[in-house]
Amino acid sequence: MRYFLIFFLTIDFWFVNAQKLPKNLSDAILVDTHNDFLSKAVEDHVVFDTNLKGITHSDLFRMQEGGVRIQMFSIFCDEQYGLGSAFAFANQELDSLFAIVARNPKSMQIVYSYRELMDAVKKHKLACLSGVEGGHMIENNLVYLDSFYRRGVRYLTLSWNNSTSWSTSAMDETQHTFIVTPYGLNDFGKGVVKRMNQLGMMVDVSHIGEKTFWDVMATTTRPVIASHSSVYALCPVFRNLKDDQIKAIAKNGGVIQVNFFSAFLDSSYFKKMNAFVKMHQTEYDSIDAAKRSGMATGDYFSKKYKNELDNMRAPFSYLFDHIDYIVKLVGVDYVGLGSDFDGIDSAPVGLDGVEDYPKITEELLRRGYSEKDIKKILGGNFLRVYKANDNSAGLR
Numbered sequence: 147m148r149y150f151l152i153f154f155l156t157i158d159f160w161f162v163n164a165q166k167l168p169k170n171l172s173d174a175i176l177v178d179t180h181n182d183f184l185s186k187a188v189e190d191h192v193v194f195d196t197n198l199k200g201i202t203h204s205d206l207f208r209m210q211e212g213g214v215r216i217q218m219f220s221i222f223c224d225e226q227y228g229l230g231s232a233f234a235f236a237n238q239e240l241d242s243l244f245a246i247v248a249r250n251p252k253s254m255q256i257v258y259s260y261r262e263l264m265d266a267v268k269k270h271k272l273a274c275l276s277g278v279e280g281g282h283m284i285e286n287n288l289v290y291l292d293s294f295y296r297r298g299v300r301y302l303t304l305s306w307n308n309s310t311s312w313s314t315s316a317m318d319e320t321q322h323t324f325i326v327t328p329y330g331l332n333d334f335g336k337g338v339v340k341r342m343n344q345l346g347m348m349v350d351v352s353h354i355g356e357k358t359f360w361d362v363m364a365t366t367t368r369p370v371i372a373s374h375s376s377v378y379a380l381c382p383v384f385r386n387l388k389d390d391q392i393k394a395i396a397k398n399g400g401v402i403q404v405n406f407f408s409a410f411l412d413s414s415y416f417k418k419m420n421a422f423v424k425m426h427q428t429e430y431d432s433i434d435a436a437k438r439s440g441m442a443t444g445d446y447f448s449k450k451y452k453n454e455l456d457n458m459r460a461p462f463s464y465l466f467d468h469i470d471y472i473v474k475l476v477g478v479d480y481v482g483l484g485s486d487f488d489g490i491d492s493a494p495v496g497l498d499g500v501e502d503y504p505k506i507t508e509e510l511l512r513r514g515y516s517e518k519d520i521k522k523i524l525g526g527n528f529l530r531v532y533k534a535n536d537n538s539a540g541l542r
C-alpha cells in the first residue's frame with residue numbers, strides 16, 4: 147500500500163499538426179485540463195520556457211508543437227501542507243505560472259473569462275488557466291477560494307486523495323483511511339460548491355469519493371468537470387468513474403476529461419507494478435528511509451529502470467477504449483482530455499509528452515470519429531462547460 151501510494155503521489159504551432167490532419171481539423175481547439183508542470187517548477191526548479199525533452203512531459207515549445215491551445219495548469223500540494231501552509235504553497239505555484247507568462251507575453255496569456263479565452267486562442271497564444279487540486283488549499287476559508295478565483299483559478303478539486311473535514315476523497319471512502327463521518331459534503335462543503343457556482347469556478351469531481359460526488363450533483367447548479375478521470379468499468383481503481391457517475395455527469399451537462407495514467411487505463415498495471423516493487427524492495431526501503439517526496443522517488447525509479455518501466459506502459463489503444471466507452475454510454479458530448487502529464491510517471495506507449503497530442507487526433511480519425519466529433523473531444527465539450535460556468539461579470 148505504501149508503494150502504491152508513492153506511485154499515486156508521483157503522481158503548445160498553434161494548429162493541430164496541419165500537415166498530417168484534414169484541413170477541417172486545423173481550427174480544432176485542443177484543450178488539456180490537467181497538467182502538473184507547476185509542481186515540478188516549484189519543487190525541481192525546471193523552467194517551462196526551456197527545452198525539457200527527456201526531463202519532463204511538458205515545456206512551452208513542445209506544447210506549441212503538440213498544438214495545445216488551452217492549458218489548465220494544476221496547482222497542487224499534498225496532505226503534508228495544511229492550515230497555515232497549503233494556501234501559501236498553492237500561491238507559490240500560481241506565482242510561478244504568472245512569472246512564466248510574464249516572460250512570454252507573445253505566446254502565453256492568463257485568461258479570466260470565456261471572452262478572454264477565445265481572444266487568446268484567436269491571437270494564437272496559449273490560453274492559461276489553473277485548477278486547484280485539493281480543497282485543503284482553501285484552508286476552510288471561503289475568502290481563500292475567492293482569492294484563487296481572482297488569480298485565474300477556474301476549478302477546484304474538492305478533495306485530492308486526502309479528505310478535508312468537509313469533503314471525503316475516493317481514497318478515504320474506499321479504503322477507510324480517514325474517518326470523517328458522515329462521508330460526503332457537510333454544510334461547509336455544500337457552501338463551497340454554491341460559492342464556486344456563484345463565482346464561475348468549475349467544480350472538479352476527480353478524486354472525490356462517491357458519497358461526495360452524489361452530494362455535489364445534488365448541490366451544484368452548473369455543469370461539473372472531472373478534470374482527470376478515467377472509466378471504472380474498464381479499469382476498476384478507486385478513483386475512476388463508475389457508469390452511474392458518468393451518466394450523472396452527462397445529465398448535468400458536464401464533461402469527463404480522460405486521464406492518461408497507465409494505472410487508470412490498464413487494469414493489469416498495478417499487478418505489474420507490485421511485482422516490480424517486490425523485485426526492488428531493498429532500494430525502495432532505503433529511499434523511503436531517506437524520506438524523499440513521492441514525486442522525487444517516482445523520478446528516481448523512472449530514470450534508473452526506464453526499460454522495465456517502459457514495458458509496463460499501457461498500450462496506446464487503451465486511452466481510446468476509455469474515450470469510446472464514455473461515448474457509447476452517454477454520447478460524444480461529455481468526453482475530453484485531462485492528461486495528468488508531469489503528475490504521472492507512466493503514460494501510454496507513444497504518448498511521451500505534450501508533443502504527441504496530434505497522435506490522439508490521428509487515432510480518433512482512424513477509429514471513425516467525424517471531424518465534428520473530434521473537435522468536441524479535443525476541446526469543444528470542455529468549452530461548453532467552461533462557458534456555462536463563466537461569470538465574467540462577477541468577482542475580479
Ligand SMILES: [Zn+2]
Pocket residue numbers: 157279353374489
Ligand atoms: Zn490528480
